[in-house]
Amino acid sequence: xxxxxxxxxxxxYRDDGQTFPIRLDRWGYxxxxxxxxLVVPIYIDAxxxxxxxxxxxxxxxxxxxxxxxxxxxxxxxxxxxxxMAVGAYAVYKLMTSFPEVSIVIHxxxxxxxxxxVGVLFGLPSLRIKxxxxxxxxxxxxxxxxxxxxxxxxxxNYSASGQITAPTRRVFGYAVTGPxxxxxxxxxxxxxxxxxxxxAVRNLTRGTLGRKWMAIRDMDIAAEIIGVNPLTAKLSAFxxxxxxxxxxxxxxxAVYLGAADANEAFGINKSFLVxxxxxxxxxxxxxxxxxxxxxxxxxPVLLKNILVGSFGWPTNLAAHIELMIVGALIVFFxxxxxxxxxxxxxxxxxxxxxxxxPH
Amino acid sequence: MNxxxxxxxxxxxxxxxxxxxxxxKNITLRFGGVVAIKDISFDIRQGEIRAIIxxxxxxxxxxxxxxxxxxxxxEGEVWFRGEKRGPMRPYQVARLGxxxxxxxxxxxxxxxxxxxxxxxxxxxxxxxxxxQALWWGRAEREENENRxxxxxxxxFLEIQNIRKTPVGRLPYGLKKRVELARALAAEPQxxxxxxxxxxMNVEEKEDxxxxxxxxxxxxxxxxxLIEHDMGVVMDLSDRVVVMDYGRKIGDGTPDExxxxxEVIDAYLGVAHD
Numbered sequence: 001x002x003x004x005x006x007x008x009x010x011x012x013y014r015d016d017g018q019t020f021p022i023r024l025d026r027w028g029y030x031x032x033x034x035x036x037x038l039v040v041p042i043y044i045d046a047x048x049x050x051x052x053x054x055x056x057x058x059x060x061x062x063x064x065x066x067x068x069x070x071x072x073x074x075x076x077x078x079x080x081x082x083x084m085a086v087g088a089y090a091v092y093k094l095m096t097s098f099p100e101v102s103i104v105i106h107x108x109x110x111x112x113x114x115x116x117v118g119v120l121f122g123l124p125s126l127r128i129k130x131x132x133x134x135x136x137x138x139x140x141x142x143x144x145x146x147x148x149x150x151x152x153x154x155x156n157y158s159a160s161g162q163i164t165a166p167t168r169r170v171f172g173y174a175v176t177g178p179x180x181x182x183x184x185x186x187x188x189x190x191x192x193x194x195x196x197x198x199a200v201r202n203l204t205r206g207t208l209g210r211k212w213m214a215i216r217d218m219d220i221a222a223e224i225i226g227v228n229p230l231t232a233k234l235s236a237f238x239x240x241x242x243x244x245x246x247x248x249x250x251x252x253a254v255y256l257g258a259a260d261a262n263e264a265f266g267i268n269k270s271f272l273v274x275x276x277x278x279x280x281x282x283x284x285x286x287x288x289x290x291x292x293x294x295x296x297x298x299p300v301l302l303k304n305i306l307v308g309s310f311g312w313p314t315n316l317a318a319h320i321e322l323m324i325v326g327a328l329i330v331f332f333x334x335x336x337x338x339x340x341x342x343x344x345x346x347x348x349x350x351x352x353x354x355x356x357p358h
Numbered sequence: 359m360n361x362x363x364x365x366x367x368x369x370x371x372x373x374x375x376x377x378x379x380x381x382x383k384n385i386t387l388r389f390g391g392v393v394a395i396k397d398i399s400f401d402i403r404q405g406e407i408r409a410i411i412x413x414x415x416x417x418x419x420x421x422x423x424x425x426x427x428x429x430x431x432x433e434g435e436v437w438f439r440g441e442k443r444g445p446m447r448p449y450q451v452a453r454l455g456x457x458x459x460x461x462x463x464x465x466x467x468x469x470x471x472x473x474x475x476x477x478x479x480x481x482x483x484x485x486x487x488x489x490q491a492l493w494w495g496r497a498e499r500e501e502n503e504n505r506x507x508x509x510x511x512x513x514f515l516e517i518q519n520i521r522k523t524p525v526g527r528l529p530y531g532l533k534k535r536v537e538l539a540r541a542l543a544a545e546p547q548x549x550x551x552x553x554x555x556x557x558m559n560v561e562e563k564e565d566x567x568x569x570x571x572x573x574x575x576x577x578x579x580x581x582x583l584i585e586h587d588m589g590v591v592m593d594l595s596d597r598v599v600v601m602d603y604g605r606k607i608g609d610g611t612p613d614e615x616x617x618x619x620e621v622i623d624a625y626l627g628v629a630h631d
């Protein structure tokens with residue numbers, strides 16, 4: 001009742017196949033887009049950008065990337081942090097080697113380099129599955145971080161061993177470096193997220209997405225209908241690593257400004273992004289957003305409540321916060337193993353009939 | 359093309375049977391010391407319904423797996439459309455125009471019925487990566503064209519009302535039908551059905567038999583099937599291969615096979631004296 005699709009008839013397959021087939025959904029999507037692009041940049045301040053919105057946008061890209069690989073193609077990966085490091089160090093080397101080229105091109109190239117590395121580490125997936133593949137990608141995680149710490153060429157022989165993003169501009173506005181304004185940080189991440197999410201949606205609804213899902217659901221049957229497992233799995237690794245590389249590049253260049261491979265891209269990062277897609281929903285684009293929002297917002301929210309409202313000491317609040325997040329994750333997995341995306345879908349199904357469910 | 363491709367005949371019910379489509383020559387398949395298939399030869403003619411029967415463990419499914427490329431026989435040759443087929447991966451066999459269903463349904467549970475059937479047409483969709491990512495030009499056009507073909511199959515198999523249901527939620531009989539739909543969506547020249555009626559009740563079996571006959575009749579698809587229900591096999595098929603312990607013990611029309619003493623012995627058992 002509330003959620004009307006009566007009278008919304010489709011007369012072509014094109015209409016039936018669109019992303020938001022229900023009119024109400026479509027309008028909601030346009031409203032959110034307009035607000036995100038036009039309203040938020042006017043009001044955003046440094047706190048909102050640094051604590052909430054920019055990390056959300058960047059982790060949403062990383063979660064989308066991992067969801068392509070794990071949620072759509074069914075290949076478990078624990079190498080997300082390592083691949084993000086590849087994106088970060090690639091964009092750092094490109095920025096410092098070719099300062100005259102636009103940062104946007106550098107970020108895209110960093111994604112491309114990460115895709116190549118991802119395909120390389122994806123090769124074992126042709127032979128091994130499940131837990132064993134997870135361990136193989138774990139090797140990628142440790143190897144890559146070790147490599148970036150050990151070889152000084154990657155951090156331009158800097159004394160601290162850190163990489164630091166120099167200032168780069170897009171249309172005259174600084175998007176990296178210490179002078180970057182909050183709206184600029186927000187907007188560049190939003191643009192990348194919008195374009196990438198749209199492309200992932202298109203890939204997953206078409207031929208390539210069906211190949212990935214076929215491999216995920218039953219690889220033998222996939223092969224019998226003509227899916228080449230080699231190209232299907234490696235393309236999933238490539239697309240996934242491309243997105244994760246871009247997320248890593250943005251995390252370093254736009255958000256952190258300076259990074260150390262061990263601290264910024266350790267195994268914790270791999271688990272964080274994996275939790276995001278598990279809580280958000282495997283094999284769902286909305287789930288990637290929801291999971292990223294949940295794990296970025298929840299700590300901020302808890303901190304505000306515990307420290308801001310209750311006046312607890314910060315270190316105590318930090319520990320309690322970890323415990324609460326952990327408990328919530330466990331609770332969530334028990335109550336709804338298919339994640340927030342499934343919960344959202346159930347809500348929509350209920351709303352279709354509300355308030356007359358019988 | 360060999361000589362046999364030329365001849366053909368018309369069945370009693372007016373269907374055109376052509377020359378040899380698939381020719382299995384002296385196939386032997388071993389798993390270590392176990393001989394699953396022993397020196398078997400038979401052919402499948404264009405447009406016919408060919409049944410492979412035999413007791414449990416006779417090697418029927420192994421034979422189907424040889425045809426569809428899962429197993430590579432140690433000896434023997436597989437000829438398809440008058441050409442010898444080298445060792446191939448299953449996805450390459452699929453691209454030759456051979457589709458199949460499985461004994462224990464092999465659908466993609468996380469995808470809708472529509473998406474499952476659309477996967478049957480993957481090999482006909484050639485849009486490049488960027489066209490797909492931008493959903494522009496060829497990708498979108500192909501999607502809608504192939505959707506139209508898939509909708510015809512959905513109509514044909516009478517599963518319109520479940521097209522957007524995830525396959526995991528469907529009952530067994532409907533899953534079998536969706537699997538047939540996916541195989542049909544590939545518009546195969548040769549359709550392999552591994553026990554299409556296993557575990558079905560009489561009504562579902564009648565439906566499935568009707569669909570198999572209709573597919574053969576309307577699309578002229580050649581069908582090779584494994585089935586245990588003798589009534590169904592005798593009614594549906596034009597010719598029957600009988601296997602027992604990896605050997606071929608009978609080959610011919612249902613009537614010939616029925617009166618073959620060796621076949622009767624294999625099915626009913628024979629007193630050892």
